Amino acid sequence: MALSTLWLVFVLWTSLYSDSQGSTLSQAELQELEQIRTWVVSRSFPCSVTCGLGLRTQELCPIGGTRNISTSSCKLRTISCLDSWQCGLKTQTVTAGRRLVLDCLEEVIEAMGRFSFVVSWRFACGIITTDDSLFTRYEALSLDKVVLDPLREEDSGTYRCDVLDTGKRRVKRMYKGVKVLSHKDLNLDFAKGLIHWENPESWFANLTSSGNVYSSSTIRNIVIISVPLSFAMAVVIFLFLCCYSRRARRAAYLCQDNI
Incomplete structure (x- = not known):
């Protein structure tokens, strides 16, 4: 209805200002034109x-x-x-065991409806890439989202999302790279690390509380190794002193004979 009204207005104003016709609108046509209401x-x-x-x-x-x-x-x-329609590649690093949701449509689905689009997912396992030849089909339980709960290390890789409208036209392609870290490999607790950085004495809290820097087995090994080593060093020093004293005496006898 709005398009037809705009077309009628265009035709009337074109006929009014057309140089080829050179005629003006009648009074009835002008009154009809003033009664037309539309939106711009x-x-x-x-x-x-x-x-x-x-x-x-x-x-x-x-x-x-x-x-x-x-x-x-x-x-x-x-x-x-x-x-x-090309959104490029976005990466994120997440620790294993958490819940991760990869949303493809985001706010558009709330405004236009879930069944206004055709969404397909593909997955490149273990690598971060945009090479389409490395992707295989990925079956997502939800239409517009991939939910990984709990997140596993084998879930790391690149997820590609393609969105088509009802006219089979591509309206979006998105790559999301996911890096999954194990709790054993890295601790991402930044707040805890910041506390240790600001209070260095907390690094040695466990040592000062127990009172023993080394364990009993470590002390026993140190004693077993250090005692023979000390004895050997003492023997070497004693033999060196004996040789030195003998040479000193021999040199003194030779000096006396020469005199």
Whole structure:
């Protein structure tokens, strides 16, 4: 209805300002033109996302034949928008055992409905890549999301999401790289690490509380090794001193014979 009204307005104004016809509208046509009411877009806001299918808010205001816009009766509407269907690669690092949700449609599905799109997932196991030849089909239990709960180390890799609208047109392709770390390999508790950094004496709290720096087995091994080693060093020093004293005496006898 709005398109037909706009077309009628365009035809009437074209006939009014056409140089080829050179005729003006009649009084009845002018009165009919003034009675036409329609809506025009007075303001349009940017798309909610920079890639993939997003939402755009527009302000619509009524307009009559005199082209006067009444701002008091304007209204807002939300429409879909698409600047680029390629979203590139995003990576994230998560520890094993947690719950991870990879959302493909995000806010668009709430506005347009779950069954307005066809979503397919593919997975490249163990690598972070955008090479499409390395992906295999991945069966997601949910239409628009991949839920990994609990997250395992073998879930690491790259997840690719493709979204088609009802007209079979691609509106989004997204790559999400997931790196899964084991609790045994790395502790990501930043708050705990920060406390240790600000209080270095806490590093040795376990040692000062027990009172023994080394265990009993370590002390026993040190004693077993150090006693023979000390005895051997003492024997070597004694033999060196004996040899030195003999040489000193022999040198003294030779000096006396020469005199």
